[in-house]
Amino acid sequence: MTSCGGGGGDDASGHSPPAAVYDDLVKVRDHAATLENMLQGTPNVGDAGELMKEMLAKLSSAMSVLGTTGGAAASSPAAGGRRKRSGAAASSGPHRRSSSRRRTKSPFIEMVTTTTLNDGKSWRKYGQKNIHDSTNPRSYYRCTYKPDQGCMATRQVQKSQSNPSELEISYYGQHTCRDPATFSSFIVQGAAATATSDGANLISFAPINGGAAASTSTSAFPHQVPFSRFSSYSSSPAQEGPNEGTPSGSPSPACYEKFMQYDIGQLADVLGRRTSALTVGSAPAGYWPVVNIAGVDMDAAGVGMDSFPSSPSSLGFMSGSLGSFGGNNLAGDDDLFDFDS
């Protein structure tokens, strides 16, 4: 189902060279992130930490560039790819599973270290595993709206080895589900941009390293991952209470600068397409081809806060600014954005 029509650009590990390179980069980034985490536990990190951050930042920008060029088309829809489930017997096991299992992973979006499971999105846990070389199990979540809206966003949550009170959350795939909060702020920002813009068309993927060093946030794509403000229901209690000890909490002031680095004209353009596409319903233009992720796109909202506030109180504060949308989430979602049919 999720396929057809252009189905996700999932298979990143295909045959196109750029994709392969990108895939490698993803791995490198992953390892680097792990390393960084390990470093956090050691007493004398010294410049190592800074080095790691720089490495990660460079990786991110490299991946962004690759993402815009590679990853695109490719994708042979022919579902024939994998799927096996050995045709063998039909009555062997206790329960017969049909169709394929493991789909290719969605593209990596961002990794954050926080103390709460609640990031404003609705997640449904679908698995847990003990990971080799790690004392803590890893939990797998997918977007609650997957069945309804086909949202392919997933995340992996794992406790930090060194800091059991901290959680490392890796995000994969974009949220294609309609999120009132994200959507509204998105429009507002876009309007502002349009007003100011004139036509200049220069796409600059400024590294934004310096500022991006915002403590514990590692993102492959400086854009994306809009953490919606309002906290719907929490899929799990906010674990322990003491989050006062924010790691390093650098408020990251350079949000405006970052925003300015993006091509405003493009942004407006995309915005226009987005809104109209949405009215069509079902499958919004670019659900989540890699291109879109690294390419342009919304994130006027995301940019503002690329480092997720680790304190629940912050969330609460933000939910206040939401206004009318704050009240109804789940049920309201459908009512507000029921473009289908």
Add this chain to the structure above:
DNA sequence: CTAATTTGACCAAG
């Protein structure tokens, strides 16, 4: 009752 989580099996990649 429905919906979310738990848990072991299944599956693919290295």
Add this chain to the structure above:
DNA sequence: CTTGGTCAAATTAG
């Protein structure tokens, strides 16, 4: 083979 990621039946929570 091992490891990590996903599925879905069984279980639990609201």
